[in-house]
Amino acid sequence: MASSGLSPSRAFHPFVLLAPTVLVLATFFVVPVGLAAYQSLFAWDLLTEPSFVGLANYRALMLTGELARVAGRTLAYSAVVVTVASSFGLALALALNREGKLVAFVRGAIFSAYVVSWVSVALLWLWLLDGQAGLVSRALPALGLRPCDWLGDPSIVLFTLACVTVWKIAGYAMVVFLAGLQDVPRSHYEAAALDGATRLQTFTRIVWPALRPTAAFVGTTSLIASFQAFDVVRVMTQGGPVRSSTIFVYAIYEEVFMNLRVGRASALVVVFFVLLLLLTGVQLKAWRTLAQGRVAT
Amino acid sequence: MKSRSNPWFVLALCAIGLVWVGPYLWMLSTSFKSLDELVRAPAYPLPSALRFAAYREALSAVPVWRYMLNTVVMAAAIALSQIALALPAGYALGKLRFRGRGATMALVLACLVVPAQVTFVPVFTMLGPLGLVNTMTALVLPFAVSAFGTFLVRQAMLAIPDELIEAARLDGASEFTIVYRVLGPLVTPTLSALCLFSFVYHYNDYFWPLMMTTDDSVRTLPLAVALLREQGTGVRWHVVMAGNVLMSLPVLALFAVAQRRILRAVTARALA
Numbered sequence: 001m002a003s004s005g006l007s008p009s010r011a012f013h014p015f016v017l018l019a020p021t022v023l024v025l026a027t028f029f030v031v032p033v034g035l036a037a038y039q040s041l042f043a044w045d046l047l048t049e050p051s052f053v054g055l056a057n058y059r060a061l062m063l064t065g066e067l068a069r070v071a072g073r074t075l076a077y078s079a080v081v082v083t084v085a086s087s088f089g090l091a092l093a094l095a096l097n098r099e100g101k102l103v104a105f106v107r108g109a110i111f112s113a114y115v116v117s118w119v120s121v122a123l124l125w126l127w128l129l130d131g132q133a134g135l136v137s138r139a140l141p142a143l144g145l146r147p148c149d150w151l152g153d154p155s156i157v158l159f160t161l162a163c164v165t166v167w168k169i170a171g172y173a174m175v176v177f178l179a180g181l182q183d184v185p186r187s188h189y190e191a192a193a194l195d196g197a198t199r200l201q202t203f204t205r206i207v208w209p210a211l212r213p214t215a216a217f218v219g220t221t222s223l224i225a226s227f228q229a230f231d232v233v234r235v236m237t238q239g240g241p242v243r244s245s246t247i248f249v250y251a252i253y254e255e256v257f258m259n260l261r262v263g264r265a266s267a268l269v270v271v272f273f274v275l276l277l278l279l280t281g282v283q284l285k286a287w288r289t290l291a292q293g294r295v296a297t
Numbered sequence: 298m299k300s301r302s303n304p305w306f307v308l309a310l311c312a313i314g315l316v317w318v319g320p321y322l323w324m325l326s327t328s329f330k331s332l333d334e335l336v337r338a339p340a341y342p343l344p345s346a347l348r349f350a351a352y353r354e355a356l357s358a359v360p361v362w363r364y365m366l367n368t369v370v371m372a373a374a375i376a377l378s379q380i381a382l383a384l385p386a387g388y389a390l391g392k393l394r395f396r397g398r399g400a401t402m403a404l405v406l407a408c409l410v411v412p413a414q415v416t417f418v419p420v421f422t423m424l425g426p427l428g429l430v431n432t433m434t435a436l437v438l439p440f441a442v443s444a445f446g447t448f449l450v451r452q453a454m455l456a457i458p459d460e461l462i463e464a465a466r467l468d469g470a471s472e473f474t475i476v477y478r479v480l481g482p483l484v485t486p487t488l489s490a491l492c493l494f495s496f497v498y499h500y501n502d503y504f505w506p507l508m509m510t511t512d513d514s515v516r517t518l519p520l521a522v523a524l525l526r527e528q529g530t531g532v533r534w535h536v537v538m539a540g541n542v543l544m545s546l547p548v549l550a551l552f553a554v555a556q557r558r559i560l561r562a563v564t565a566r567a568l569a
Contacts, residue, residue, distance in 0.1 A: 005392055005394040006459055006463070008395060013389075013472050014389040014393045014397075015395075017388060017393075017476070018390070018401055020382050021382055024382075024438070025404055025405065028416060028420060028438070029411045029416060029444070030404070030408070031423075032418075032419035032420050032423070033411060033416070033419075036418060036419045039422065095313075102307065102310055102311075103310065106313055109314050109318045110314075110317050112317070112552055115548055116545045116548055117503065117545065117548070118519075119501075119503045120501075120519075120545040123537055123538075124321075124323075124324050124538075124541060126526070127323075127324070127538060128320060130532075130534070133340070167316075171317075172563065175563060179564045228414045230414065231503045234503070234523075235503075235523050235526075265418050266418055269418050272415065273411075276412070276415065277410065
């Protein structure tokens with residue numbers, strides 16, 4: 001593989017062709033990661049000179065319990081998003097994997113939420129969930145249910161944010177599952193029908209084994225995406241009430257732009273990046289299963 | 298499958314559809330209401346008249362057109378630059394043999410793992426001393442190259458036979474001509490998917506512009522619309538929803554027109 005390809009007509013050509021790409025990627029992706037690690041060793045408020053403090057920023061994050069709290073909230077939010085969005089996406093894909101104008105419209109409607117901006121979706125749900133005049137708060141009593149303080153109650157705010165996120169990204173999971181379903185050979189369904197398999201049997205014996213790699217992919221992708229959530233928090237809760245929805249990226253944002261603690265923020269960035277790398281490791285494994293699954297079918 | 302005519306299935310479909318279409322309709326209806334109608338109980342689903350007052354108010358509260366222009370210029374610059382730079386890079390990585398190819402490919406793949414949520418703090422401190430915060434440069438340059446786009450174009454290049462490039466060279470074509478005139482048209486499906494995905498992504502992006510700008514002259518539409526809610530006391534939801542309609546309508550229209558291509562761009566990202 002390494003020796004394949006054409007030899008360039010001039011030896012310097014590849015370097016000219018690649019120079020802008022390498023330059024931009026190095027400057028805005030590689031250097032910042034190193035810089036964050038370096039700056040995490042300093043106390044710096046952006047105004048005065050930075051002073052070296054060693055690992056004090058990390059120690060502070062640990063000792064105050066701040067890191068554990070932020071990570072815990074992020075995990076709770078992500079767990080709901082991943083499980084609900086993936087299972088919803090799968091259910092929708094199975095239900096909507098057929099011809100018909102209405103079906104196509106519903107598929108499009110569900111997926112459109114993924115295309116619209118996070119700000120749009122967050123504002124829309126902020127209004128729907130509004131305590132006084134929001135549609136949800138008004139509709140629930142009509143159905144005999146008691147509305148709760150979706151965004152004001154610290155014990156449910158993360159769950160509310162997760163549900164809004166699911167509303168936005170379930171269409172993505174659905175589309176990927178639909179693509180996965182196209183890979184299940186028609187002949188397998190026919191064979192199952194001939195053998196008199198029930199719907200449930202067809203699903204557990206034929207569809208699910210074929211979809212498992214896709215499910216692993218959807219799960220890990222939405223896990224990584226939900227770890228990076230920010231917009232929905234910034235617009236809907238600003239991390240509140242009483243910091244109960246301050247998840248990772250919002251915590252970093254708060255440290256830099258509100259507390260002006262660049263060093264502390266950089267330490268959070270480093271921890272966040274390490275966590276992302278771990279998650280990506282899991283994802284790569286899922287990807288490999290996906291590749292193998294493709295070869296197998 | 299034949300269960301299409303089953304009335305229960307149709308009913309369930311409509312219910313599911315309503316969960317997603319309903320909020321949009323509510324947004325649209327709210328944007329035409331007056332403040333009285335908003336707080337009136339019980340709420341009527343439709344405004345009593347088609348009023349554009351909320352739109353006028355949104356437009357006068359923040360310079361929406363200015364922001365819209367900033368957003369489109371930024372997103373278009375990013376999308377075009379990503380294509381223009383992914384082509385030569387993808388060609389070199391997919392078709393040429395040279396020392397350092399493996400290392401460059403590793404760099405491209407490694408950058409896939411580094412999101413803007415990791416780089417914004419250090420990039421902010423890098424751009425500050427250079428006077429680049431609050432400039433269009435800070436919004437466009439970090440995204441001028443897409444690692445993912447480079448990877449996609451490289452994959453598309455692998456499928457093109459070497460003979461084609463050799464023939465072009467024999468005809469005396471320069472590398473520039475080969476990249477943009479010969480190979481570019483051959484990978485158009487990949488490029489248009491990348492362009493569309495990238496444009497919509499950056500048109501919608503709230504995170505990066507929020508971090509890199511404080512100045513009206515370069516701020517983008519998602520910031521402006523989010524600001525509509527933060528401004529003043531007592532939230533005027535009809536105005537916020539009017540801004541929301543103005544922001545999301547272009548994307549929804551684009552989606553309606555190019556649904557198939559957008560789907561291809563998204564699944565390409567998933568299955569690459």
